[in-house]
Amino acid sequence: MTYELYYWSGIQGRGEFVRLTLEDAGANYVDIAAQPNGDEKLSAFMERDGLRRPPFAPPFLRNGDLVIGQTAAILMYLGDRLGLAPTGEAERLWAHQIQLTIADMVGEAHDTHHPISAHLYYEDQKSEALRRATHFRELRIPKYLDWFERILARNPHGDAYLVGGGASYADLSLFQLVEGLLYAFPNKAKATLAKASRVAALHQRIGARPRIQAYIESGRRIEFNEQGIFRHYGELDP
């Protein structure tokens, strides 16, 4: 079974959360963004008249006739199939709930540089970005990381993973969230992680997983840049 992942080329974006789960599982998948004319293939696929369940936006995953959009829904689907989700209803819902909260923080991180509209350049909403980023940095980063720290501390199976005793897609996503925060807001992220030792340790633990390490060293992982969701603008993290 070969999965196809559709996402825009040139950025990690939300597609990277899906890639990490596919990579960690050693899944057989085609990354359309890495193919020639990937963006055209993506647009052509989304605009097919016959597409029964057209996603609102990338990323989306194709598995034969099944097309799934929304990062958290894709991960719930893949997690079950790839051994990267807990079993049991309560724990499955909990992993998904954590993923949805990560998605909320990702949306807020995006809006620090695009507080007015995704259709305007950063330079055209910079004064608003300075205001929004200040609130995100000072209030939201600590609040979210405190929550992740607290739920790790309360895991009855120990604080190595978010849900149960083994890694799930939620851990891979928290790794990616921390990576993004360290790139975009290095000063604030490092200072906050210094007080969230469980989150910092999870970030290290996931980054050391053999397939994640191999993926990072493969050169296939797109580097963070100022086209993506996590952007480093020095003025937003003084």
Add this chain to the structure above:
Amino acid sequence: MTYELYYWSGIQGRGEFVRLTLEDAGANYVDIAAQPNGDEKLSAFMERDGLRRPPFAPPFLRNGDLVIGQTAAILMYLGDRLGLAPTGEAERLWAHQIQLTIADMVGEAHDTHHPISAHLYYEDQKSEALRRATHFRELRIPKYLDWFERILARNPHGDAYLVGGGASYADLSLFQLVEGLLYAFPNKAKATLAKASRVAALHQRIGARPRIQAYIESGRRIEFNEQGIFRHYGELDP
């Protein structure tokens, strides 16, 4: 089995999406927000040291020992139990994907009046709100409603419901989304719905369901107001 719904009192907010599904199913539930000192009960519950899976934010649902946060996750759980979700993996995922897209639009609607921070008053971010609302109104409302219109048109079971041949929590949520847009942006919402006849018809169809009608007429439904997610500020919908 009695469900408990925890949400802030005085506003519909995200809690209303959960209420509509509970109401439409005739479920036995306690609305903590409608109780004396509901907000204190909510805060006390969330802050319990022993809470194994503490939600990041309301709304959350309690069913015995199970506590579920994140609106879309709550609705996926309730939909299955209350006969308001499709059966079959592909259709269940599709309903959830639609719900997550509704949640994205709800977040964007909120940020039209709070583009900088939820911790500031509207009056302290009004100039930014005017800019953000213009983009939301002119670009996002048409884009989202076009998508809902398109997926209704492509439902092989007919265009009466979003998924399959019967109502699901996704339809109830689209009803609520349209209600909110008509309250907050009446001019733009009416003009856009005039070109999205399937969405407009679904809104009418859901509003005419006996239990939804009874709920609205009961006086228990909190009215839209300028404390909630959907707020009517004339300057944001000229």
